[in-house]
Amino acid sequence: MELRGKKVIVTGGVRGLGRAMVDQLVRNEAAVTVFDLNLAGLEELRKQQSSVHCVECDVSDHEQVQAATSRYHEEFGAADVLINNAGILYSKSLIKITPEGVVRHDPTMWNKVLAADLSSVFYMSSCIVEKMVTTRTKGVIVNISSVSANGNAGQSAYSAAKAGVNALTAVWAKELSPMGIRVVAVAPGFTETGSTKEAVSETILREIVKKVPLRRLGQPEEIAEGVLSVIKNDFFNGKVLELDGGLIV
Amino acid sequence: MGQVDETVGSLLAEVLQIPASGVTEDLAMKDVEAWDSLKHMELIVSLEQRFGIELTFDDIVAMRSVGEIKRVLRERGAVN
Numbered sequence: 367m368e369l370r371g372k373k374v375i376v377t378g379g380v381r382g383l384g385r386a387m388v389d390q391l392v393r394n395e396a397a398v399t400v401f402d403l404n405l406a407g408l409e410e411l412r413k414q415q416s417s418v419h420c421v422e423c424d425v426s427d428h429e430q431v432q433a434a435t436s437r438y439h440e441e442f443g444a445a446d447v448l449i450n451n452a453g454i455l456y457s458k459s460l461i462k463i464t465p466e467g468v469v470r471h472d473p474t475m476w477n478k479v480l481a482a483d484l485s486s487v488f489y490m491s492s493c494i495v496e497k498m499v500t501t502r503t504k505g506v507i508v509n510i511s512s513v514s515a516n517g518n519a520g521q522s523a524y525s526a527a528k529a530g531v532n533a534l535t536a537v538w539a540k541e542l543s544p545m546g547i548r549v550v551a552v553a554p555g556f557t558e559t560g561s562t563k564e565a566v567s568e569t570i571l572r573e574i575v576k577k578v579p580l581r582r583l584g585q586p587e588e589i590a591e592g593v594l595s596v597i598k599n600d601f602f603n604g605k606v607l608e609l610d611g612g613l614i615v
Numbered sequence: 616m617g618q619v620d621e622t623v624g625s626l627l628a629e630v631l632q633i634p635a636s637g638v639t640e641d642l643a644m645k646d647v648e649a650w651d652s653l654k655h656m657e658l659i660v661s662l663e664q665r666f667g668i669e670l671t672f673d674d675i676v677a678m679r680s681v682g683e684i685k686r687v688l689r690e691r692g693a694v695n
Contacts, residue, residue, distance in 0.1 A: 499672065500672045501672065502669065502670075502671065502672060540653075541653060544653070544656040544657050544659075544660050545656055545660075
């Protein structure tokens with residue numbers, strides 16, 4: 367798919383990987399809309415990228431997604447591309463043994479991570495794809511997964527959510543391809559973003575880097591380039607592109 | 616039998632894995648368990664490619680029986 371003039375929605379596009387995608391999409395002359403719950407971040411983005419349309423929306427909330435996508439469709443019609451990037455990175459093991467005893471994974475955080483990282487993908491995709499189908503728009507859904515989908519110790523909720531994202535990618539590719547809608551995923555490895563630094567200590571990050579054959583973290587721009595390439599390549603479908611510096615080989 | 620009739624009959628039989636003799640004018644989605652929404656889209660895409668036309672979403676929803684499929688195809692200029 368040629369990106370020039372295409373209507374592209376990026377969820378969680380205010381910072382980190384999402385922001386890198388937004389910048390590259392704008393450079394490719396796509397008509398970009400960002401869905402994000404960070405209002406201050408949206409205002410800042412609007413100042414820096416004046417062509418980007420900004421929508422305040424918590425994509426883990428089904429009612430908000432329905433209302434925001436409905437307004438989007440009234441204004442712009444069907445989107446050509448949806449990038450499901452929004453999510454939260456949360457690292458906790460199932461149990462933690464402390465001097466005070468055993469601490470279990472917080473079930474509230476389990477639900478919050480599943481809502482932000484998996485349900486959001488389902489909510490956004492169902493609303494956007496419905497419009498694509500009814501207008502016979504041939505588009506692309508890009509789900510941002512993670513190498514954690516393979517099972518990262520210490521990331522019960524995050525790994526489960528990302529494995530779910532990979533499963534949805536395969537299911538939807540089978541269901542939607544006959545209608546001309548490709549569904550793909552990009553799974554970054556450890557990437558140098560604010561959320562990685564917030565979720566993983568420097569000591570652990572140094573240990574992770576030792577395990578990466580390239581001996582470094584990925585850069586957001588490298589992940590964004592991968593996202594753009596799977597949008598452009600019309601034969602890439604139902605698959606997960608792993609961009610992890612060779613961590614999983 | 617015209618080309619539309621023949622093509623619809625053979626494509627339906629192939630997609631739904633039923634004998635061509637079973638594809639009667641009044642055969643509808645509700646009569647064939649295998650004729651679900653995914654098979655329906657497979658059939659639609661096959662018909663579009665075969666006749667070189669693009670059907671609208673309303674067409675796709677309307678095409679729920681053999682008779683309706685043929686009616687829509689003729690309206691969209693599929694060559695007999």
